[in-house]
Amino acid sequence: MILExxxxxxxxxxxxxxxxxxxxxxxxxxVLVTGRSGCGKTTFLNLIAGVLKIQKGEIDLIGNRFSxxxxxxxxxxxxxxxxxxxxxxxxIPFLTVLENVRLGIQFSHQRTSKVPxxxxxxxxxxxxxxxxxxxxxxxxxNLSIGQxxxxxxxxxxxxxxxxxLADEPTSSLDPKSTTEFVQELINTFDPSKQAILIVSxxxxxxxxxxxxxxxxx
Amino acid sequence: xxxxxxxxALVTFTLMASMVLVLSIDRIQKATEAGFSQSVSGVDLIIGxxxxxxxxxxxxxxxxxxxxxxxxxKTVNEIESSPDIDWLVPIALGDSHKxxxxxxxNLPDYFExxxxxxxxxxxxxxxxxxxxxxxxIVGSTAAEKLGYKVGAELFITHGSGNAIxxxxxxxxxxISGVLAQTGTPIDQAIFVNLRGYELVHLGWQSxxxxxxxxxxxxxxxxxxxxxPKTVTAAFxxxxxxxxxxxxxxxxxxxxxxxxSAIIPGVALAELWSIVGLVESAFNLLSWMIILxxxxxxxxxTIASLDSRKREMTILRANGASLFYLARLVIxxxxxxxxxxxxxxxxxVTIATFFAEHxxxxxLGIKLQTSxxxxxxxxxxxxxxxAGLLSSLIPAAFVYRRNLHQGLS
Numbered sequence: 001m002i003l004e005x006x007x008x009x010x011x012x013x014x015x016x017x018x019x020x021x022x023x024x025x026x027x028x029x030x031v032l033v034t035g036r037s038g039c040g041k042t043t044f045l046n047l048i049a050g051v052l053k054i055q056k057g058e059i060d061l062i063g064n065r066f067s068x069x070x071x072x073x074x075x076x077x078x079x080x081x082x083x084x085x086x087x088x089x090x091x092i093p094f095l096t097v098l099e100n101v102r103l104g105i106q107f108s109h110q111r112t113s114k115v116p117x118x119x120x121x122x123x124x125x126x127x128x129x130x131x132x133x134x135x136x137x138x139x140x141x142n143l144s145i146g147q148x149x150x151x152x153x154x155x156x157x158x159x160x161x162x163x164x165l166a167d168e169p170t171s172s173l174d175p176k177s178t179t180e181f182v183q184e185l186i187n188t189f190d191p192s193k194q195a196i197l198i199v200s201x202x203x204x205x206x207x208x209x210x211x212x213x214x215x216x217x
Numbered sequence: 218x219x220x221x222x223x224x225x226a227l228v229t230f231t232l233m234a235s236m237v238l239v240l241s242i243d244r245i246q247k248a249t250e251a252g253f254s255q256s257v258s259g260v261d262l263i264i265g266x267x268x269x270x271x272x273x274x275x276x277x278x279x280x281x282x283x284x285x286x287x288x289x290x291k292t293v294n295e296i297e298s299s300p301d302i303d304w305l306v307p308i309a310l311g312d313s314h315k316x317x318x319x320x321x322x323n324l325p326d327y328f329e330x331x332x333x334x335x336x337x338x339x340x341x342x343x344x345x346x347x348x349x350x351x352x353x354i355v356g357s358t359a360a361e362k363l364g365y366k367v368g369a370e371l372f373i374t375h376g377s378g379n380a381i382x383x384x385x386x387x388x389x390x391x392i393s394g395v396l397a398q399t400g401t402p403i404d405q406a407i408f409v410n411l412r413g414y415e416l417v418h419l420g421w422q423s424x425x426x427x428x429x430x431x432x433x434x435x436x437x438x439x440x441x442x443x444x445p446k447t448v449t450a451a452f453x454x455x456x457x458x459x460x461x462x463x464x465x466x467x468x469x470x471x472x473x474x475x476x477s478a479i480i481p482g483v484a485l486a487e488l489w490s491i492v493g494l495v496e497s498a499f500n501l502l503s504w505m506i507i508l509x510x511x512x513x514x515x516x517x518t519i520a521s522l523d524s525r526k527r528e529m530t531i532l533r534a535n536g537a538s539l540f541y542l543a544r545l546v547i548x549x550x551x552x553x554x555x556x557x558x559x560x561x562x563x564x565v566t567i568a569t570f571f572a573e574h575x576x577x578x579x580l581g582i583k584l585q586t587s588x589x590x591x592x593x594x595x596x597x598x599x600x601x602x603a604g605l606l607s608s609l610i611p612a613a614f615v616y617r618r619n620l621h622q623g624l625s
Contacts, residue, residue, distance in 0.1 A: 075534075075536055075538070076536055076538075078536060106536075107536030107541070
């Protein structure tokens with residue numbers, strides 16, 4: 001078992017409370033969380049990534065119970081076991097593609113140990129995601145949004161973290177590119193070691209996943 | 218760092234400029250103090266009538282005020298014959314010329330022995346020191362203000378006033394040399410031959426002229442007639458510096474006349490401590506600049522906070538520890554701080570090297586081409602420390618707030 005959530009609830013500052021369904025993710029799972037805007041998809045993902053502090057309920061990631069962890073330990077757990085593609089991508093604009101992707105393993109010995117040769121591995125992932133080879137040393141700010149999304153995915157995939165999370169990774173892509181991108185993503189991930197959890201409101205993604213959870217509060 | 222190259226370069230430059238100011242003020246302060254205490258150099262002792270050391274230094278070095286008593290030449294000659302004495306130059310004060318004080322002394326001996334600003338010789342911008350009885354040498358400021366050149370004649374006035382009836386208008390001194398600027402009281406003085414000075418006072422008794430010397434045939438006067446009876450003080454050089462203190466004790470116990478000896482450097486330092494306000498003003502100025510430096514660092518840190526917070530939050534989201542983030546900003550601060558310090562030291566050292574001669578000849582300030590003193594190191598340490606602490610603000614921010622706030 002990679003991830004298990006139990007009776008998660010989140011109270012917003014507006015006073016609204018959202019109860020999330022219990023979730024169990026095993027190796028090889030491809031899970032899609034859908035739902036209309038404002039139903040709490042991103043909050044759910046942020047709780048699972050340890051970016052938001054859990055208020056009620058429990059999350060267990062490969063034996064690590066989030067409620068008992070300090071924020072700094074949670075940061076390390078995330079670095080070691082989760083690759084997260086944020087909705088806002090969160091790439092550092094003045095770093096090159098190579099430097100941004102490398103950030104994915106820079107702070108995790110565990111993930112670094114899984115990558116014997118960093119640069120060839122980054123090139124391999126970027127090619128698998130449909131990016132040209134000469135992109136490595138270009139600054140992020142010179143890239144299109146679609147290319148930036150692929151770079152963010154490459155960062156999350158580098159070092160084969162057990163759980164790959166992505167928040168609306170295709171929001172700025174047209175339907176054809178969306179299909180290509182998801183196909184590339186699924187081809188790149190290793191189903192014998194990893195699981196995917198993606199949040200999206202795009203119904204065209206449903207066929208690529210073996211579990212679909214619809215949030216509806 | 219490279220993403221913020223321009224703002225970082227600007228802050229490094231601002232810091233460097235502030236540090237250049239701090240360094241310059243500190244060095245000028247020290248050099249001014251050193252220059253002040255070296256207004257007269259090369260002189261081991263000043264011997265004069267019994268009085269306080271500050272009083273004696275005021276009238277012999279700064280030509281301020283009037284000596285109450287004189288020293289007889291008999292005593293001066295007796296002291297000069299002491300085996301410890303290397304050289305002795307008497308001076309007589311009391312007269313003036315158009316507001317500038319007249320120093321009567323042995324010419325050219327005075328300029329051979331006297332030094333200023335450490336070990337700088339007193340140089341002539343025009344002419345030289347003649348040994349003629351009518352010789353006069355004018356300080357640079359006096360010459361400039363009075364428009365005097367070599368060959369011009371001047372009459373000295375009895376006392377420090379300008380009263381015509383007190384003028385020694387029966388004997389003209391002729392300028393044989395004009396001195397180069399020294400930045401010391403020498404610039405404001407007019408030096409005349411001591412025997413000439415004695416000559417103009419021949420017909421005077423108790424400050425009143427009894428007869429003029431215009432009809433006196435100088436050649437017919439016996440040699441001893443122009444030997445001064447009394448002088449105001451004497452500058453002394455000893456054969457060995459080790460003899461200074463025993464010699465002072467000897468002078469202070471001189472049985473035949475109440476006289477005293479002072480070490481000019483010590484008396485000048487004493488006087489400087491009285492003028493301590495200048496030093497406090499310098500210190501205040503330095504601390505104000507340091508404060509501005511600190512404000513500059515904190516302002517930049519706060520100004521760059523937003524972009525830094527986002528960058529750091531992304532790093533944290535990827536697992537960067539607080540230690541890593543702290544190390545990152547401290548390294549950056551150190552690079553800025555050390556670049557500014559080295560730039561400032563380099564700039565001031567080069568500027569000192571080029572301005573050294575100009576400053577010493579114009580203001581008598583002798584800047585030392587030195588690297589960093591302990592005081593300066595402490596000040597820079599404070600500035601660097603404050604820079605490091607303020608650079609930790611964004612890192613602390615990132616760890617204090619919820620991670621998702623910085624990522625949305």
